[in-house]
Amino acid sequence: MGSFFSKEPVNRPTQYGASYGSPEKPTRKRKFEFQGATPSTIESKTAFSHPRTDEKTTEVDAAPDGNVHRYIVTCSTIFWCTRKDIVKLLSKVDDMPPYGGLHKITKWDHFFIAFPNEKCAKLGVDCLSKNEYRGELWKVRETTEHSAKRMRIDDTVARSRENTDTMAKGVCLSAADVTAKWRNVGYEEQITRKKRKWANALQLVTKNLHREIRKEGRIQWLDDLRRSCDKKGSPECCPLVDVLRAEKQGERNFYRNKNEFTIGFSPDGCGMGHKYHVSELTIGYALGLVRNGQVFVSPVDENCSTTSKASIEVAKCLTPVLRSLNMPPYDKRTHKGYWRQITCREGVRTGELIVSVVVNPFDKDDTEIEKRTTREADGECRTAVVEALKTYFGTNKKLGVFWQTSNHISAVSSDIPALHLYGIEGLHEEICGLRYRIQPTAFFQVNTLMAERMYGLLGDLAGVNKNTVVFDVCCGTGTIGLSLAGRAHSVVGIEMNESAVEDAVNNARLNGIQNATFIRGKVEHRIHDAIKEVPGDKDCVAILDPPRAGLPMNVVAAVRGMRSVKRIVYVACEPNNFWKNALGFLRPRSKAFRLEPFRPVKAYGIDLFPHTDHGELAVLLERNGVQIA
Ligand SMILES: C[S@@+](CC[C@H](N)C(=O)[O-])C[C@H]1O[C@@H](n2cnc3c(N)ncnc32)[C@H](O)[C@@H]1O
The missing domain is CATH 3.30.70.330 (RRM (RNA recognition motif) domain)
Structure with a gap:
């Protein structure tokens, strides 16, 4: 053995x-x-x-x-x-x-x-x-x-x-290692590393496209590019023109407007020669380790340089309160225990703060007495949490407190109803001069200030004018489309998250925008319904901002098959996956991929997540034969 x-x-x-x-x-x-x-x-x-x-x-x-x-x-x-x-x-x-x-x-x-x-x-x-x-x-x-x-x-x-x-x-990771692993790396060095990653993503397009189309014919721009490149290996499919750097304090440090804290025990006695001891209940980031059903949690502190200061304060304020309430954290293995998660969402511009506490109601096998005890304790816990937050923040923040009960494997899920306990009932944020209402489970970019600059860049790349229809695919709360609605003919958005679509519709109304339509549903199922909303006689620019895995290939084929789409702005939050979708737009025409292919024109790196190894890559693709001013 x-x-x-x-x-x-x-x-x-x-x-x-x-x-x-x-x-x-x-x-x-x-x-x-x-x-x-x-x-x-x-x-x-x-x-x-x-x-x-x-x-x-x-x-x-x-x-x-x-x-x-x-x-x-x-x-x-x-x-x-x-x-x-x-x-x-x-x-x-x-x-x-x-x-x-x-x-x-x-x-x-x-x-x-x-x-x-x-x-x-x-x-x-x-x-x-x-x-x-x-x-x-x-x-x-x-x-x-x-x-x-x-x-x-x-x-x-x-x-x-x-x-x-x-x-x-x-176990010697800390909360800061989990959330801001590059916090000790100089900002210039962070950008250098990210540039390498973005360049690599663009090289992958060239390399895979060349490999893929060998049997299908030639692509002139690709041949020219490969011929002109004296570098060993594949050249980038288009130049990385610039990087949107996080320059200001709120863009680079403590920028996250949404922070999800796990409640559990921190591992005590990390390291050599120590035995494991359960320490006190802690609010922080899960270290990804489970022992006897308990998730190890490292307390959040000021070293977590991506977490917003208000969220750090929430954790600090509630830690002693939760400890004094004597309820155990949730145990993944037995599904018993009470405290699960605390989510803080903030409006950076509006000063609003929503705190949602997720607890486990009780196990289905609990006896009636156990259930009654939990119910009574539950009431006590709610009051204590609300009172503590009210006292701590006073009038400094427009505060709202929600309570969610979840016995799902994952603590948060969009279908868990949130009970409003105190203060404001919804979160608002201002971005690109518009006011947005955001529901607790709807997607919103976590770095508000950088997202605003990113939307400006996307608008410029898209070259929108009064004759342009903006087709906002995976639109979330509609922020990209709505920020461009003023200069466009109209906006059509599609998104699968119900509350995000609700928000997008309400946000259009809230801002007096009448030329935006939003379609709810998975893009792979509803792409053709969405396409019907795009007037065929107008110039259309598709802005694709999919999740990390990218878009399903039927969506790529459908967008490519839209005659009115002359330009595509693709926003990749996982740049290394970009090539998979890019191939569908760039490869020669075939039965599956109709109409003229696109070609990559230029790319920008966007440092939306400083102190981490993540960053967005925005690439402009242009239909062959179409010239962009
Ligand atoms: C990276 S976010 C972009 C959101 C938005 N463009 C913004 O900037 O706020 C990706 C969005 O795609 C949505 N999404 C993920 N998979 C989808 C699918 N299959 N169909 C439609 N939307 C999807 C998510 O709900 C999320 O809102």
Whole structure:
């Protein structure tokens, strides 16, 4: 029996040749401790022999002092990167003490490395995280149970792992690491990294288009581009003209107008040699680890430089209140427990703040007495939360408090009714000179100030005039279309989220806009109904702002098949997925993809999410043969 990682710290790897360490070939024993079983020793072939996946055990690393020592780091690389490469990289680190357990699953792009202590793990993380592949830095992080799941170990082992106290070790992520992982990276460097990512997304279009159309004929602009490019590899399909940078304080720091906090226990005693202790109830960000059904939560604080200050204050104000109420947080495994989540949404321009508390009503198996007790406690909790927030914010914020009960697996869902307890009943925001009402579950861009600048840019890219119809696909609360309605002939929006469409219609009315129509439904089902609303004799620009996965291909084909659409502005929130939809617009005409293809003209990067590795890419596509002023 063995485990997934080599166990003890071993000497610096030497079996790969003299260049990686001392000439001595280390011999070592792998030591395992089983829960409830006698420790045994197994002779290992080499210092870095692959742990055998048929060996199932609960793993504990016992150092000579008897303490439990291990920091497992997972590192995403390219799948052809070998252990030898990693060893070579780590061998360049000064003061790197012996480490062990370098493990890679065949044909996987992840390594697992077990470091003996925190210092060593930090050195390793620093060294590996500087490497990049296709403009994206390797993701290196500490890991525990999650990795085990991803390694597809069987459930029994996973569960037995979950039950060991040792599972909590290695957790040293903080709330700030979860939400603002680049907070310590200079802004220039953040932009440089994002530029690489955007450029890579544009290269993927060229590369995949070239590969895809080989049998279908030629594309003149693609041939010219490839010929003119002396770079090795694929050129970008169009120039990345500029980047919309977050310059002002409210654009770059503490910018998120929507923050969802989990309520749970924070892991106490993270790290070497400590046992897991449940600390006090905490409001913050889930670390993605579950132990005995409890999600680990790291408290939110000012280091979370993307979270709005008002939301941080809500967490600080409510933490002692929730602790004093003596109700347990929700347990994912038993579905018992009470507190689940707190969502804060703010109108940055209007100073409005809506706090929604999500609780678990009670388990269906609860006895009548338990239900009655929960019901009574529920009333007490509501009053205490409202009073605390009222006292804390006084007249500084226009406050609204909502209460939601959810026994769904996921705490939030658009169909959970929200009970209004106090203050304002809806949230308003002002953007591009218009006032918007936003329902709790409707999508709204999280960085209000940057979103406003993005909408301005999209309007310019779209080249809208009084003869243009704006076709706003995946329109959310209608913000893009409505911000352009004043200069357009008309706006047609389509969106699947019911409350967002309701908001879009009401927002048009609220702002006296009469030339906007919104269609509710999944775009893949209702695209043809939406197209009927677009007058065929007008110039039409389609603005596509889909979710991260992109649009279904039937939608791409339908938009391409609209004769009136001469320009497309595609907003990709996952730039690396852009090529998939782009191919449908750019490939030569066929039975499935009718009419003349488009060609990419220019692209802009938009730093909507500073301090994170996310950013939007806006690309202008133009129908072949159409000239844009
Ligand atoms: C990135 S948001 C863009 C929202 C809007 N353009 C804005 O800037 O506020 C994507 C939107 O697409 C919607 N959506 C996701 N899948 C959809 C689908 N299959 N059909 C229609 N809308 C969808 C989501 O509800 C969300 O509002």
